[in-house]
Amino acid sequence: MTVFIGAGAGFAGDRTDAAGPVAGALAKRDGPRFLMFETLAERTLALAQVERRRDPSRGYNPSLEAFVGPVLKTCLENQIRIVGNFGAANPRGAAECIVAMARKAGFPAIRVGVVEGDDVTNVLSSEQFAARETAGALLADAPPIVAANVYLGAAPIARALDERADVVVTGRVADPSLALGPLIHAFGWRLEDWDRLAAGTLVGHLLECGAQVTGGYFADPGVKDVPGMDAIGYPIAEVEQDGSFVITKPEGTGGLVDRRTVTEQVLYEIHDPAAYLTPDVVLDLTAVELAELGRDRVRLTGARGKPAPETLKATVCFDGGLLGEAEISYGGPNAAARARLAIRTVKARMARRAPELQVRADAIGLVSILGDSAGSELASSWHDATDVRVRFAAQGHEAGEIDLLMGEVEALYCAGPAGGAGVRRRITPRLASASCLIERKLVAPAVYFVGGNA
Amino acid sequence: MSALVEVPLYELAHARSGDKGNRLNIAVVCRESAFYPALSATLTAERLAGIFASRRPSRVVRYELPKLYAFNFVLDDVLEGGVNASLGLDGHGKSLSFLLLAAFVSVPAALLEPSRLRSAAE
Structure with a gap:
Protein backbone atom coordinates (compact mmCIF):
# COMPACT_ATOMS: atom_id res chain seq x y z
CA MET A 1 0.00 0.00 0.00
CA ASP A 118 -0.85 23.66 22.61
CA ASP A 119 -1.76 26.92 24.37
CA VAL A 120 0.24 26.98 27.61
CA THR A 121 0.07 30.75 28.15
CA ASN A 122 -1.60 30.32 31.54
CA VAL A 123 0.09 27.07 32.53
CA LEU A 124 3.28 28.71 33.79
CA SER A 125 4.17 32.13 35.15
CA SER A 126 6.71 34.46 33.51
CA GLU A 127 9.29 33.37 36.08
CA GLN A 128 8.59 29.70 35.40
CA PHE A 129 8.99 30.24 31.65
CA ALA A 130 12.21 32.14 32.28
CA ALA A 131 13.57 29.17 34.24
CA ARG A 132 12.90 26.95 31.21
CA GLU A 133 14.41 29.18 28.53
CA THR A 134 16.78 27.22 26.28
CA ALA A 135 19.33 29.76 25.12
CA GLY A 136 19.85 33.33 26.21
CA ALA A 137 17.92 35.16 28.89
CA LEU A 138 15.27 37.11 26.99
CA LEU A 139 12.70 36.23 29.64
CA ALA A 140 14.93 37.09 32.59
CA ASP A 141 13.21 40.45 33.16
CA ALA A 142 9.83 38.68 33.12
CA PRO A 143 8.27 40.67 30.27
CA PRO A 144 4.46 40.42 30.05
CA ILE A 145 3.82 37.30 27.97
CA VAL A 146 1.52 37.69 24.97
CA ALA A 147 1.32 33.99 24.11
CA ALA A 148 3.06 30.72 24.85
CA ASN A 149 2.43 27.69 22.70
CA VAL A 150 3.98 24.28 22.88
CA TYR A 151 4.70 22.21 19.78
CA GLU A 310 11.66 14.12 27.11
CA THR A 311 10.60 17.74 26.94
CA LEU A 312 8.51 19.74 24.48
CA LYS A 313 9.56 23.00 22.89
CA ALA A 314 7.42 26.06 23.46
CA THR A 315 7.60 29.46 21.80
CA VAL A 316 6.96 32.29 24.22
CA CYS A 317 6.07 35.63 22.65
CA PHE A 318 6.26 38.95 24.43
CA ASP A 319 5.99 42.62 23.56
CA GLY A 320 8.95 43.62 21.43
CA GLY A 321 8.21 47.33 21.25
CA LEU A 322 7.94 49.26 18.01
CA LEU A 323 9.95 49.07 14.81
CA GLY A 324 10.17 52.35 12.95
CA GLU A 325 11.39 52.46 9.35
CA ALA A 326 11.69 55.48 7.08
CA GLU A 327 13.19 55.82 3.60
CA ILE A 328 14.30 58.56 1.25
CA SER A 329 15.93 58.46 -2.21
CA TYR A 330 18.70 60.41 -3.98
CA GLY A 331 19.39 60.20 -7.71
CA GLY A 332 21.67 61.57 -10.42
CA PRO A 333 25.22 62.96 -10.19
CA ASN A 334 26.82 62.66 -6.74
CA ALA A 335 23.77 60.81 -5.40
CA ALA A 336 25.89 58.55 -3.18
CA ALA A 337 27.54 61.53 -1.48
CA ARG A 338 24.18 63.19 -0.86
CA ALA A 339 22.83 59.93 0.59
CA ARG A 340 25.83 59.70 2.92
CA LEU A 341 25.28 63.27 4.03
CA ALA A 342 21.64 62.43 4.78
CA ILE A 343 22.74 59.53 7.00
CA ARG A 344 25.29 61.68 8.84
CA THR A 345 22.71 64.41 9.34
CA VAL A 346 19.99 62.18 10.74
CA LYS A 347 22.40 60.26 12.97
CA ALA A 348 23.86 63.49 14.37
CA ARG A 349 20.43 64.92 15.17
CA MET A 350 19.19 61.66 16.69
CA ALA A 351 22.34 61.40 18.82
CA ARG A 352 21.34 64.76 20.34
CA ARG A 353 17.60 64.15 20.62
CA ALA A 354 17.45 60.44 21.62
CA PRO A 355 20.99 59.40 22.54
CA GLU A 356 19.94 55.95 23.79
CA LEU A 357 18.23 54.93 20.56
CA GLN A 358 20.23 52.80 18.12
CA VAL A 359 19.60 53.99 14.56
CA ARG A 360 20.49 51.79 11.62
CA ALA A 361 21.01 53.10 8.09
CA ASP A 362 21.08 51.10 4.87
CA ALA A 363 21.68 52.13 1.28
CA ILE A 364 19.30 49.99 -0.71
CA GLY A 365 21.00 48.70 -3.83
CA LEU A 366 24.48 49.18 -2.33
CA VAL A 367 24.44 47.67 1.14
CA SER A 368 21.07 46.81 2.56
CA ILE A 369 20.76 43.13 3.38
CA LEU A 370 24.33 41.95 3.79
CA GLY A 371 25.42 44.78 6.09
CA ASP A 372 25.20 44.93 9.86
CA SER A 373 23.54 47.47 12.14
CA ALA A 374 26.87 48.90 13.20
CA GLY A 375 27.32 50.00 9.59
CA SER A 376 30.84 48.69 8.96
CA GLU A 377 30.05 47.45 5.45
CA LEU A 378 28.09 50.58 4.73
CA ALA A 379 31.09 52.74 5.60
CA SER A 380 33.39 50.87 3.24
CA SER A 381 31.33 50.01 0.21
CA TRP A 382 30.02 53.14 -1.45
CA HIS A 383 30.22 53.39 -5.22
CA ASP A 384 29.33 56.00 -7.79
CA ALA A 385 25.68 55.06 -7.50
CA THR A 386 23.18 57.32 -9.22
CA ASP A 387 20.02 55.93 -7.62
CA VAL A 388 20.25 55.34 -3.88
CA ARG A 389 17.46 54.72 -1.44
CA VAL A 390 18.44 55.28 2.17
CA ARG A 391 16.58 53.33 4.82
CA PHE A 392 16.64 54.22 8.51
CA ALA A 393 15.42 51.86 11.21
CA ALA A 394 15.15 51.88 14.98
CA GLN A 395 13.34 49.86 17.57
CA GLY A 396 12.19 50.76 21.05
CA HIS A 397 9.45 50.82 23.62
CA GLU A 398 9.14 54.63 23.61
CA ALA A 399 6.79 55.61 20.78
CA GLY A 400 7.98 59.19 21.11
CA GLU A 401 11.58 58.30 20.26
CA ILE A 402 10.56 56.28 17.22
CA ASP A 403 8.39 59.18 16.07
CA LEU A 404 11.39 61.49 16.39
CA LEU A 405 13.32 59.37 13.89
CA MET A 406 10.38 59.27 11.48
CA GLY A 407 10.15 63.04 11.68
CA GLU A 408 13.89 63.56 11.17
CA VAL A 409 13.82 61.55 7.95
CA GLU A 410 10.82 63.44 6.64
CA ALA A 411 12.47 66.76 7.54
CA LEU A 412 15.28 65.90 5.11
CA TYR A 413 12.91 67.06 2.40
CA CYS A 414 13.51 70.69 3.23
CA ALA A 415 16.50 70.66 5.57
CA GLY A 416 18.60 67.83 4.12
CA PRO A 417 20.79 67.34 1.04
CA ALA A 418 19.60 68.42 -2.42
CA GLY A 419 17.13 66.32 -4.33
CA GLY A 420 15.81 64.10 -1.51
CA ALA A 421 12.72 62.29 -2.78
CA GLY A 422 10.05 59.73 -2.05
CA VAL A 423 9.91 59.60 1.76
CA ARG A 424 7.92 56.68 3.18
CA ARG A 425 7.60 55.98 6.88
CA ARG A 426 6.07 53.13 8.84
CA ILE A 427 5.84 52.04 12.46
CA THR A 428 5.09 48.38 13.18
CA PRO A 429 4.43 46.80 16.59
CA ARG A 430 6.85 43.95 17.21
CA LEU A 431 6.57 40.66 19.02
CA ALA A 432 9.74 39.14 20.38
CA SER A 433 10.01 35.44 21.10
CA ALA A 434 11.99 33.02 23.20
CA SER A 435 12.16 29.22 23.25
CA CYS A 436 11.52 27.14 26.34
CA LEU A 437 11.54 23.44 27.11
CA ILE A 438 8.42 22.27 28.93
CA GLU A 439 7.84 19.01 30.78
CA ARG A 440 5.42 16.73 28.96
CA LYS A 441 3.33 16.26 32.09
CA LEU A 442 2.32 19.94 31.93
CA VAL A 443 0.83 19.49 28.46
CA ALA A 444 -2.45 17.70 27.74
CA PRO A 445 -3.33 17.41 24.03
CA ALA A 446 -7.07 17.10 23.46
CA VAL A 447 -9.04 15.86 20.44
CA TYR A 448 -12.72 16.54 19.81
CA PHE A 449 -15.00 16.82 16.81
CA VAL A 450 -17.39 19.34 15.33
CA GLY A 451 -19.92 18.92 12.53
CA GLY A 452 -21.34 15.58 11.35
CA ASN A 453 -22.78 13.64 14.27
CA ALA A 454 -19.98 14.79 16.53
CA MET B 1 49.42 17.23 -7.49
CA SER B 2 47.53 19.74 -9.49
CA ALA B 3 47.98 23.48 -9.03
CA LEU B 4 45.44 25.32 -6.95
CA VAL B 5 43.13 27.95 -8.38
CA GLU B 6 40.93 30.47 -6.63
CA VAL B 7 37.29 30.39 -7.68
CA PRO B 8 34.09 31.69 -6.15
CA LEU B 9 32.34 28.98 -4.18
CA TYR B 10 29.35 29.80 -6.39
CA GLU B 11 31.04 27.89 -9.27
CA LEU B 12 31.24 24.71 -7.19
CA ALA B 13 28.18 24.69 -5.00
CA HIS B 14 24.69 25.96 -4.34
CA ALA B 15 23.32 26.85 -0.94
CA ARG B 16 20.23 27.59 1.13
CA SER B 17 19.94 29.49 4.43
CA GLY B 18 17.58 28.81 7.29
CA ASP B 19 17.06 30.46 10.67
CA LYS B 20 15.91 29.67 14.18
CA GLY B 21 15.98 32.70 16.41
CA ASN B 22 19.48 34.16 16.36
CA ARG B 23 21.02 31.04 14.80
CA LEU B 24 21.67 30.66 11.08
CA ASN B 25 22.26 27.49 9.13
CA ILE B 26 23.58 27.36 5.60
CA ALA B 27 23.41 24.12 3.65
CA VAL B 28 26.13 24.02 0.99
CA VAL B 29 25.55 21.42 -1.73
CA CYS B 30 28.28 20.47 -4.20
CA ARG B 31 27.25 20.92 -7.82
CA GLU B 32 29.12 17.68 -8.55
CA SER B 33 29.99 14.87 -6.17
CA ALA B 34 33.64 15.15 -7.27
CA PHE B 35 33.85 18.58 -5.60
CA TYR B 36 33.13 17.20 -2.14
CA PRO B 37 36.68 16.25 -1.06
CA ALA B 38 38.19 19.57 -2.18
CA LEU B 39 35.50 21.60 -0.44
CA SER B 40 35.85 19.42 2.62
CA ALA B 41 39.50 20.45 2.80
CA THR B 42 39.02 24.17 2.25
CA LEU B 43 35.56 25.10 3.47
CA THR B 44 36.19 24.60 7.16
CA ALA B 45 34.31 26.01 10.12
CA GLU B 46 37.26 28.38 10.68
CA ARG B 47 36.94 29.61 7.10
CA LEU B 48 33.23 30.28 7.61
CA ALA B 49 33.97 32.14 10.83
CA GLY B 50 36.32 34.35 8.81
CA ILE B 51 33.81 35.01 6.02
CA PHE B 52 31.16 36.02 8.56
CA ALA B 53 33.58 37.78 10.93
CA SER B 54 31.73 41.11 10.71
CA ARG B 55 28.69 39.39 12.22
CA ARG B 56 30.75 38.10 15.15
CA PRO B 57 29.54 34.49 15.35
CA SER B 58 29.86 33.09 18.87
CA ARG B 59 30.23 29.57 17.48
CA VAL B 60 30.52 27.97 14.04
CA VAL B 61 30.02 24.24 13.49
CA ARG B 62 30.36 22.27 10.27
CA TYR B 63 28.41 19.05 9.80
CA GLU B 64 29.43 16.76 6.94
CA LEU B 65 26.93 14.88 4.78
CA PRO B 66 28.99 12.87 2.30
CA LYS B 67 25.98 10.89 1.06
CA LEU B 68 24.35 14.16 0.01
CA TYR B 69 27.66 15.79 -1.15
CA ALA B 70 26.75 18.57 1.23
CA PHE B 71 27.81 20.43 4.36
CA ASN B 72 25.62 22.06 6.94
CA PHE B 73 27.09 25.10 8.67
CA VAL B 74 25.54 26.42 11.85
CA LEU B 75 26.47 29.95 12.96
CA ASP B 76 25.31 31.17 16.35
CA ASP B 77 24.34 34.76 17.17
CA VAL B 78 24.82 36.20 13.68
CA LEU B 79 21.30 37.50 12.99
CA GLU B 80 21.29 40.54 15.30
CA GLY B 81 18.62 38.90 17.40
CA GLY B 82 16.76 37.24 14.54
CA VAL B 83 13.65 38.11 12.60
CA ASN B 84 11.76 39.52 15.58
CA ALA B 85 14.55 41.74 16.82
CA SER B 86 16.93 42.72 13.98
CA LEU B 87 16.89 46.25 12.61
CA GLY B 88 18.00 44.91 9.25
CA LEU B 89 15.76 44.11 6.31
CA ASP B 90 16.80 40.45 6.28
CA GLY B 91 16.35 39.35 9.86
CA HIS B 92 16.00 35.75 8.68
CA GLY B 93 19.46 35.80 7.08
CA LYS B 94 17.91 34.38 3.93
CA SER B 95 20.33 36.27 1.70
CA LEU B 96 23.43 35.11 3.57
CA SER B 97 23.72 31.89 1.55
CA PHE B 98 24.65 34.08 -1.41
CA LEU B 99 27.13 36.06 0.66
CA LEU B 100 28.87 32.74 1.36
CA LEU B 101 28.72 31.68 -2.30
CA ALA B 102 30.56 34.85 -3.27
CA ALA B 103 33.60 33.85 -1.18
CA PHE B 104 36.67 32.55 -3.03
CA VAL B 105 37.99 29.05 -2.31
CA SER B 106 41.21 27.32 -3.39
CA VAL B 107 40.70 24.05 -5.22
CA PRO B 108 42.83 21.91 -7.54
CA ALA B 109 42.66 23.30 -11.08
CA ALA B 110 42.12 19.84 -12.54
CA LEU B 111 38.84 19.58 -10.65
CA LEU B 112 37.29 22.34 -12.68
CA GLU B 113 38.30 21.27 -16.15
CA PRO B 114 35.50 18.78 -16.92
CA SER B 115 32.73 21.14 -15.87
CA ARG B 116 34.39 24.10 -17.61
CA LEU B 117 34.65 22.11 -20.82
CA ARG B 118 31.07 21.01 -20.55
CA SER B 119 29.71 24.50 -20.03
CA ALA B 120 31.88 25.75 -22.91
CA ALA B 121 30.43 23.09 -25.20
CA GLU B 122 26.81 23.97 -24.39
Missing part, protein backbone atom coordinates in the same frame (compact mmCIF):
# COMPACT_ATOMS: atom_id res chain seq x y z
CA THR A 2 1.21 3.48 -0.89
CA VAL A 3 0.05 6.50 1.10
CA PHE A 4 -0.09 9.85 -0.69
CA ILE A 5 0.40 13.17 1.06
CA GLY A 6 0.27 16.45 -0.80
CA ALA A 7 1.20 19.91 0.43
CA GLY A 8 -1.32 22.69 -0.16
CA ALA A 9 0.60 25.50 1.54
CA GLY A 10 3.99 26.00 3.13
CA PHE A 11 3.45 29.23 5.05
CA ALA A 12 0.74 31.68 6.01
CA GLY A 13 1.44 33.94 3.06
CA ASP A 14 1.61 31.16 0.49
CA ARG A 15 -0.17 30.99 -2.88
CA THR A 16 -3.82 30.12 -2.31
CA ASP A 17 -4.24 28.51 -5.73
CA ALA A 18 -1.45 25.98 -5.19
CA ALA A 19 -3.55 23.29 -3.50
CA GLY A 20 -5.90 22.87 -6.49
CA PRO A 21 -3.56 20.92 -8.76
CA VAL A 22 -2.33 18.87 -5.79
CA ALA A 23 -5.87 17.87 -4.81
CA GLY A 24 -6.60 17.14 -8.48
CA ALA A 25 -3.58 14.83 -8.72
CA LEU A 26 -4.45 13.07 -5.44
CA ALA A 27 -8.02 12.50 -6.66
CA LYS A 28 -6.67 10.30 -9.46
CA ARG A 29 -4.73 8.00 -7.11
CA ASP A 30 -5.93 4.99 -5.10
CA GLY A 31 -5.18 4.46 -1.45
CA PRO A 32 -5.10 6.69 1.62
CA ARG A 33 -4.61 10.30 0.57
CA PHE A 34 -4.05 13.45 2.59
CA LEU A 35 -3.58 17.14 1.87
CA MET A 36 -1.61 19.11 4.44
CA PHE A 37 -1.48 22.85 5.01
CA GLU A 38 1.28 24.48 7.05
CA THR A 39 0.27 28.08 7.60
CA LEU A 40 1.56 28.99 11.04
CA ALA A 41 4.87 30.77 11.47
CA GLU A 42 6.24 31.47 14.96
CA ARG A 43 5.02 35.02 14.98
CA THR A 44 1.71 34.33 13.23
CA LEU A 45 0.37 32.48 16.23
CA ALA A 46 1.10 35.23 18.73
CA LEU A 47 -0.60 37.77 16.46
CA ALA A 48 -3.57 35.41 16.26
CA GLN A 49 -3.72 35.25 20.08
CA VAL A 50 -3.90 39.03 20.19
CA GLU A 51 -6.62 38.96 17.54
CA ARG A 52 -8.67 36.39 19.46
CA ARG A 53 -8.51 38.41 22.67
CA ARG A 54 -9.94 41.34 20.74
CA ASP A 55 -12.66 39.20 19.11
CA PRO A 56 -13.26 35.64 20.43
CA SER A 57 -14.72 34.51 17.09
CA ARG A 58 -11.40 35.18 15.34
CA GLY A 59 -7.80 34.12 15.87
CA TYR A 60 -7.64 31.41 13.24
CA ASN A 61 -5.85 31.85 9.92
CA PRO A 62 -7.62 34.72 8.11
CA SER A 63 -6.85 33.03 4.78
CA LEU A 64 -8.49 29.74 5.83
CA GLU A 65 -11.35 30.08 3.35
CA ALA A 66 -8.96 31.11 0.56
CA PHE A 67 -6.77 28.06 1.21
CA VAL A 68 -9.45 25.42 1.78
CA GLY A 69 -12.39 26.75 -0.24
CA PRO A 70 -11.03 25.86 -3.70
CA VAL A 71 -10.25 22.22 -2.77
CA LEU A 72 -12.87 21.27 -0.19
CA LYS A 73 -15.32 19.72 -2.67
CA THR A 74 -12.63 17.72 -4.49
CA CYS A 75 -11.26 16.45 -1.19
CA LEU A 76 -14.60 15.45 0.32
CA GLU A 77 -15.76 13.75 -2.89
CA ASN A 78 -12.56 11.73 -3.16
CA GLN A 79 -11.89 10.91 0.50
CA ILE A 80 -8.78 13.09 0.52
CA ARG A 81 -8.45 14.09 4.16
CA ILE A 82 -7.17 17.55 5.00
CA VAL A 83 -4.78 18.26 7.89
CA GLY A 84 -3.82 21.84 8.65
CA ASN A 85 -2.55 24.05 11.45
CA PHE A 86 -4.71 26.95 10.30
CA GLY A 87 -6.50 26.78 13.64
CA ALA A 88 -3.78 29.06 15.04
CA ALA A 89 -5.13 30.53 18.29
CA ASN A 90 -8.69 29.32 17.68
CA PRO A 91 -8.87 25.77 16.24
CA ARG A 92 -12.54 25.44 17.16
CA GLY A 93 -13.36 28.62 15.26
CA ALA A 94 -11.50 27.32 12.21
CA ALA A 95 -13.30 23.98 12.44
CA GLU A 96 -16.70 25.69 12.63
CA CYS A 97 -15.77 27.81 9.61
CA ILE A 98 -14.89 24.66 7.64
CA VAL A 99 -18.14 22.96 8.68
CA ALA A 100 -20.08 26.00 7.45
CA MET A 101 -18.17 26.00 4.15
CA ALA A 102 -18.85 22.28 3.66
CA ARG A 103 -22.55 22.63 4.42
CA LYS A 104 -22.82 25.41 1.88
CA ALA A 105 -21.07 23.16 -0.66
CA GLY A 106 -23.52 20.31 -0.04
CA PHE A 107 -21.63 18.18 2.48
CA PRO A 108 -23.70 18.44 5.68
CA ALA A 109 -22.10 15.34 7.27
CA ILE A 110 -18.52 16.66 7.33
CA ARG A 111 -16.67 15.70 10.51
CA VAL A 112 -13.84 17.98 11.59
CA GLY A 113 -11.36 16.89 14.24
CA VAL A 114 -9.91 19.58 16.46
CA VAL A 115 -6.54 19.24 18.20
CA GLU A 116 -6.01 21.55 21.17
CA GLY A 117 -3.73 21.76 24.17
CA LEU A 152 2.39 19.18 19.92
CA GLY A 153 3.23 16.04 17.99
CA ALA A 154 1.61 13.65 15.53
CA ALA A 155 -0.28 11.41 17.97
CA PRO A 156 -3.39 13.56 18.44
CA ILE A 157 -3.63 14.09 14.67
CA ALA A 158 -3.48 10.33 14.12
CA ARG A 159 -6.13 9.85 16.79
CA ALA A 160 -8.49 12.33 15.10
CA LEU A 161 -8.04 10.45 11.81
CA ASP A 162 -8.54 7.10 13.56
CA GLU A 163 -11.85 8.51 14.76
CA ARG A 164 -12.97 9.29 11.19
CA ALA A 165 -12.21 12.99 10.83
CA ASP A 166 -12.55 14.27 7.26
CA VAL A 167 -10.52 17.32 8.21
CA VAL A 168 -8.14 17.83 11.14
CA VAL A 169 -7.52 21.36 12.42
CA THR A 170 -4.71 22.11 14.84
CA GLY A 171 -3.06 25.05 16.47
CA ARG A 172 0.66 24.78 17.11
CA VAL A 173 2.06 21.37 16.21
CA ALA A 174 5.53 20.55 14.93
CA ASP A 175 5.30 21.14 11.19
CA PRO A 176 6.46 17.61 10.18
CA SER A 177 3.81 16.11 12.48
CA LEU A 178 1.18 17.29 9.98
CA ALA A 179 2.44 14.50 7.68
CA LEU A 180 3.54 12.02 10.32
CA GLY A 181 0.07 11.97 11.92
CA PRO A 182 -1.61 10.71 8.72
CA LEU A 183 1.17 8.12 8.22
CA ILE A 184 0.82 6.75 11.77
CA HIS A 185 -2.91 6.52 11.15
CA ALA A 186 -2.66 4.92 7.69
CA PHE A 187 0.14 2.43 8.37
CA GLY A 188 -0.56 1.78 12.03
CA TRP A 189 3.02 2.64 12.94
CA ARG A 190 3.74 2.24 16.65
CA LEU A 191 4.68 5.37 18.56
CA GLU A 192 8.01 3.75 19.53
CA ASP A 193 8.91 2.61 16.02
CA TRP A 194 11.60 5.27 15.85
CA ASP A 195 12.92 4.57 12.35
CA ARG A 196 9.43 4.78 10.85
CA LEU A 197 8.59 7.89 12.83
CA ALA A 198 11.86 9.38 11.61
CA ALA A 199 10.97 8.55 7.99
CA GLY A 200 7.53 10.10 8.39
CA THR A 201 9.10 13.16 9.99
CA LEU A 202 11.39 13.51 6.99
CA VAL A 203 8.34 13.32 4.71
CA GLY A 204 6.77 16.15 6.69
CA HIS A 205 9.98 18.14 6.76
CA LEU A 206 10.16 18.04 2.97
CA LEU A 207 6.48 18.91 2.49
CA GLU A 208 6.08 21.58 5.15
CA CYS A 209 7.53 24.41 3.07
CA GLY A 210 5.46 23.62 0.02
CA ALA A 211 7.23 24.61 -3.19
CA GLN A 212 10.64 24.85 -1.50
CA VAL A 213 11.21 21.21 -2.51
CA THR A 214 9.79 21.53 -6.03
CA GLY A 215 11.91 24.35 -7.38
CA GLY A 216 10.66 27.23 -5.26
CA TYR A 217 13.32 29.26 -3.47
CA PHE A 218 15.82 27.55 -5.76
CA ALA A 219 15.85 29.21 -9.18
CA ASP A 220 19.03 31.02 -10.18
CA PRO A 221 18.80 31.83 -13.90
CA GLY A 222 21.45 30.19 -16.04
CA VAL A 223 22.71 28.11 -13.13
CA LYS A 224 19.69 26.47 -11.55
CA ASP A 225 16.88 27.04 -14.02
CA VAL A 226 13.33 26.23 -12.99
CA PRO A 227 10.55 26.03 -15.58
CA GLY A 228 7.13 27.56 -14.92
CA MET A 229 7.81 29.55 -11.74
CA ASP A 230 4.45 31.26 -12.21
CA ALA A 231 2.55 27.98 -11.82
CA ILE A 232 4.88 25.91 -9.72
CA GLY A 233 3.56 22.50 -8.65
CA TYR A 234 3.46 21.83 -4.92
CA PRO A 235 4.87 18.53 -3.70
CA ILE A 236 3.32 15.11 -3.24
CA ALA A 237 4.99 12.35 -1.22
CA GLU A 238 4.30 8.70 -2.08
CA VAL A 239 5.13 6.80 1.09
CA GLU A 240 5.62 3.05 1.58
CA GLN A 241 5.06 1.00 4.73
CA ASP A 242 8.83 0.71 5.32
CA GLY A 243 9.19 4.50 5.40
CA SER A 244 10.88 4.96 2.03
CA PHE A 245 9.18 7.52 -0.15
CA VAL A 246 9.20 9.43 -3.41
CA ILE A 247 8.84 13.20 -3.71
CA THR A 248 7.07 14.30 -6.89
CA LYS A 249 4.57 16.94 -8.03
CA PRO A 250 1.37 17.10 -10.12
CA GLU A 251 1.58 16.52 -13.87
CA GLY A 252 1.42 19.64 -15.98
CA THR A 253 2.64 22.06 -13.31
CA GLY A 254 5.76 24.20 -13.24
CA GLY A 255 8.78 23.68 -11.05
CA LEU A 256 11.02 20.65 -10.81
CA VAL A 257 12.02 17.90 -8.42
CA ASP A 258 15.59 16.66 -8.60
CA ARG A 259 18.52 15.77 -6.36
CA ARG A 260 19.42 19.42 -5.94
CA THR A 261 15.98 20.75 -4.97
CA VAL A 262 15.49 17.92 -2.51
CA THR A 263 18.96 18.19 -0.96
CA GLU A 264 18.53 21.90 -0.29
CA GLN A 265 15.27 21.22 1.50
CA VAL A 266 16.52 18.16 3.44
CA LEU A 267 18.93 20.51 5.21
CA TYR A 268 16.64 23.55 5.46
CA GLU A 269 16.57 24.93 9.02
CA ILE A 270 18.50 21.89 10.28
CA HIS A 271 21.18 22.23 12.92
CA ASP A 272 22.77 18.90 13.84
CA PRO A 273 21.75 16.57 11.00
CA ALA A 274 22.12 13.58 13.34
CA ALA A 275 19.61 15.04 15.79
CA TYR A 276 16.63 16.95 14.42
CA LEU A 277 14.31 17.17 17.40
CA THR A 278 10.54 16.98 17.16
CA PRO A 279 7.94 16.03 19.77
CA ASP A 280 7.66 12.63 18.03
CA VAL A 281 11.23 11.45 17.47
CA VAL A 282 14.86 12.50 17.05
CA LEU A 283 15.54 12.30 13.32
CA ASP A 284 19.01 11.34 12.08
CA LEU A 285 19.54 12.47 8.47
CA THR A 286 23.17 11.39 8.11
CA ALA A 287 22.42 8.12 6.29
CA VAL A 288 19.69 9.53 4.03
CA GLU A 289 20.26 8.75 0.36
CA LEU A 290 18.56 10.18 -2.71
CA ALA A 291 17.92 8.52 -6.05
CA GLU A 292 16.55 10.27 -9.12
CA LEU A 293 14.00 7.79 -10.50
CA GLY A 294 12.97 9.85 -13.49
CA ARG A 295 11.60 13.23 -14.32
CA ASP A 296 10.41 15.02 -11.17
CA ARG A 297 10.72 11.90 -9.03
CA VAL A 298 13.28 11.53 -6.24
CA ARG A 299 13.30 8.58 -3.86
CA LEU A 300 14.54 8.96 -0.27
CA THR A 301 15.69 6.18 2.02
CA GLY A 302 17.78 5.86 5.14
CA ALA A 303 16.11 8.09 7.74
CA ARG A 304 16.91 6.80 11.21
CA GLY A 305 15.24 7.59 14.50
CA LYS A 306 16.07 7.81 18.17
CA PRO A 307 13.62 8.11 21.08
CA ALA A 308 11.63 11.34 21.29
CA PRO A 309 12.94 14.14 23.53
